[in-house]
Amino acid sequence: TAGHDVIDIRTLGSTGYFTHDPGFMATSSCESKITYIDGEEGILLHRGYAIDDLAFNAEYLEVCYIILYGDAPSKEQYAQFKATVHKHTMVHEQFASFFKGFRRDSHPMAILCGVSGALAAFYHDSLDVTNQRHREISAFRLLSKMPTIAAMCYKYSIGQPFVYPDNSLSYAGNFLKMMFSVPCEDYVVNPVIEKAMDRIFTLHADHEQNASTSTVRLAGSSGANPFACIAAGIASLWGPAHGGANEACLTMLLEIGTVDRIPEFIARAKDKEDPFRLMGFGHRVYKSKDPRATVMRQSCHEVLKELNTNDPLLDVAMELERIALEDPYFIEKKLYPNVDFYSGITLRAIGIPVSMFTVIFALGRTVGWIAHWNEMLSQPGQKISRPRQLYTGEAHRPFIKIDDRD
Numbered sequence: 471t472a473g474h475d476v477i478d479i480r481t482l483g484s485t486g487y488f489t490h491d492p493g494f495m496a497t498s499s500c501e502s503k504i505t506y507i508d509g510e511e512g513i514l515l516h517r518g519y520a521i522d523d524l525a526f527n528a529e530y531l532e533v534c535y536i537i538l539y540g541d542a543p544s545k546e547q548y549a550q551f552k553a554t555v556h557k558h559t560m561v562h563e564q565f566a567s568f569f570k571g572f573r574r575d576s577h578p579m580a581i582l583c584g585v586s587g588a589l590a591a592f593y594h595d596s597l598d599v600t601n602q603r604h605r606e607i608s609a610f611r612l613l614s615k616m617p618t619i620a621a622m623c624y625k626y627s628i629g630q631p632f633v634y635p636d637n638s639l640s641y642a643g644n645f646l647k648m649m650f651s652v653p654c655e656d657y658v659v660n661p662v663i664e665k666a667m668d669r670i671f672t673l674h675a676d677h678e679q680n681a682s683t684s685t686v687r688l689a690g691s692s693g694a695n696p697f698a699c700i701a702a703g704i705a706s707l708w709g710p711a712h713g714g715a716n717e718a719c720l721t722m723l724l725e726i727g728t729v730d731r732i733p734e735f736i737a738r739a740k741d742k743e744d745p746f747r748l749m750g751f752g753h754r755v756y757k758s759k760d761p762r763a764t765v766m767r768q769s770c771h772e773v774l775k776e777l778n779t780n781d782p783l784l785d786v787a788m789e790l791e792r793i794a795l796e797d798p799y800f801i802e803k804k805l806y807p808n809v810d811f812y813s814g815i816t817l818r819a820i821g822i823p824v825s826m827f828t829v830i831f832a833l834g835r836t837v838g839w840i841a842h843w844n845e846m847l848s849q850p851g852q853k854i855s856r857p858r859q860l861y862t863g864e865a866h867r868p869f870i871k872i873d874d875r876d
């Protein structure tokens with residue numbers, strides 16, 4: 471547990487005592503074998519494999535297999551896994567009509583929340599969460615359909631026709647094609663962009679008990695169906711303190727605009743009277759570098775070089791990072807760039823609109839949500855999650871009927 475002592479307090483419940491820990495600053499909610507984080511050392515491992523090792527040497531779908539099944543697959547296992555993912559990439563044709571109920575100018579995350587939960591209405595043959603086979607089919611459906619749905623959110627918002635999945639492409643390549651191809655033109659996937667997209671998915675694949683994953687586990691602990699649980703996770707992810715930070719970070723970089731305005735924003739971030747925070751900085755668990763941010767930074771440079779893009783926001787981001795890392799406030803509070811700091815610039819260069827950034831995070835994180843949901847339901851003696859509270863309201867008092875009140 472990353473240098474922390476653990477006190478197992480499971481017995482306290484029966485004695486009438488409970489702990490009070492707002493924000494879960496020091497509370498472990500479950501046992502898990504999926505992801506290990508050492509926030510002091512900046513280490514992130516999935517099933518024992520380091521995140522940079524995975525990001526540079528494995529495809530996203532291979533990482534998905536590892537996260538879901540616990541070990542790196544053999545070539546045969548991986549081929550079988552990919553074939554099953556491909557089998558489920560289409561969505562029910564009626565799904566297209568369902569989209570039409572949304573306003574075209576809706577935020578894609580609002581649509582994603584709604585349509586993900588609604589998958590339960592389309593795929594209700596696999597909703598028995600006590601049945602391991604049902605859980606597995608639902609897992610494949612979510613993993614396979616999420617790129618299709620995410621791209622549909624985008625196409626709907628710009629008024630273009632939906633693009634069917636192309637299973638001859640990689641997971642990332644297929645997503646790019648569904649996002650950017652139009653019926654009247656050929657679309658060829660750029661391998662550098664494809665690799666960068668794949669890496670972005672890998673970097674977001676899982677991160678133990680973050681707010682959205684804990685939400686999925688909590689929702690699932692009541693036996694709720696997986697599609698509803700994932701919709702709950704998507705809703706939690708949307709907040710700017712969590713997955714919404716990538717969108718908020720790019721908006722902030724655009725607002726800063728030029729390097730000479732950085733000191734003004736650094737000063738605002740330190741001013742306790744000002745609610746402004748430097749988006750893309752800080753993390754509940756990492757108190758040194760976020761290892762995902764290091765990989766993301768490198769990917770960002772590769773993409774900009776490939777596309778021959780000279781984005782002034784990159785200069786702003788790099789200078790902001792340099793100044794913040796030398797600033798006593800940021801050093802004292804242990805605030806380092808997190809994964810969202812460079813992902814926005816990379817996504818922007820790829821041509822992904824800002825409103826789709828958090829959708830892409832959700833797409834990459836879906837595997838983590840499913841793995842945690844499945845792990846929880848597979849554990850013997852699994853209980854409904856039901857935290858207690860510290861009541862600070864009125865003491866017991868008599869109710870006076872309305873006619874007798876002043």
Ligand code: ACO
Pocket residue numbers: 710711712713715739740746747748749750751752753754755803805808809810
């Ligand atoms: N800019 C300026 N000051 C900050 C920042 C920031 N980005 N983050 C934290 N601080 C300060 C707080 O003001 C607080 O100061 P205080 O001790 O004087 O009150 C101190 O650092 C601790 O901050 P908390 O909010 O208590 O830390 P917490 O662990 O609860 O929050 C969080 C972590 C939400 C990520 C926070 O750092 C933040 O808001 N960052 C910006 C949003 C962001 O980038 N989120 C993405 C997280 S990564 C992800 O979800 C993939």
